[in-house]
């Protein structure tokens with residue numbers, strides 16, 4: 709783990725949105741010089757209700773070492789087209805999701821550095837110590853988490869600005885893992901949204917089936933599913949214990965009934981492009 713005591717000038721665009729509020733709450737506790745920008749009345753109200761004052765975009769980004777684009781992915785193309793020309797030479801564009809950056813939708817400029825950082829969220833295997841850590845499933849409040857970052861520059865000073873910002877906005881942070889923007893897109897959405905979040909939602913659908921179609925008492929169904937989900941993840945991801953012989957047979961039946969043989973195609977480049985195009989409401993991704 710690295711730490712830095714350097715302070716920077718940071719602008720947050722979309723400061724009143726879901727991520728904007730989270731990152732702003734954390735930045736407000738740091739010594740960085742922070743400007744908050746928000747264009748919707750509701751977001752402006754949330755920002756001022758939190759005790760933060762608003763700055764117009766042009767003023768906020770003029771001196772910023774790094775601009776955090778906490779705006780919707782679908783707005784990143786027009787918003788970077790408007791904001792990037794206003795940024796100072798050497799400043800960093802930080803987006804919070806790789807989709808638009810990997811799809812080539814962001815306005816770029818010579819001397820402006822592109823970076824992306826996504827929170828890992830606290831691990832299911834984290835040794836939580838306090839009720840606040842247990843309650844913080846998203847991260848950024850009390851439970852320590854890692855973050856993944858990508859930067860299109862070899863400049864160590866720029867990397868340090870991104871790392872300091874990432875450690876501040878997603879605090880408390882354990883490690884920042886550096887990958888390429890493409891690798892970040894292979895992690896998120898493919899690994900964690902297309903697979904992990906889909907399975908989380910499938911578990912809920914299966915629970916609903918057991919309760920509402922099969923008529924199993926809800927408390928019994930929830931209890932056995934929650935416990936077995938922990939066992940499934942601890943055995944499946946960490947090998948804590950072997951699955952029983954009978955369980956392995958039931959798992960095979962599940963795989964044959966539920967999973968398509970060619971499911972690993974989701975990791976291919978052309979499938980990643982299809983996934984991102986759907987997310988970004990585009991017909992195709994063109995590079």
Ligand SMILES: NC(=O)c1ccc[n+]([C@@H]2O[C@H](COP(=O)([O-])OP(=O)(O)OC[C@H]3O[C@@H](n4cnc5c(N)ncnc54)[C@H](O)[C@@H]3O)[C@@H](O)[C@H]2O)c1
Pocket residue numbers: 721722723724725726727728745746747748751777778779780781783787803804805826827
């Ligand atoms: N929501 C999550 O759980 C989550 C997690 C990780 C990363 N992200 C990423 O964070 C980014 C923001 O997502 P979100 O869910 O917080 O969106 P959101 O819709 O909750 O908030 C976006 C905010 O940006 C504001 N905005 C839009 N255009 C603006 C402009 N030109 N100037 C100033 N403000 C503007 C909107 O008014 C809104 O308040 C996205 O890239 C998303 O992929 C979101």
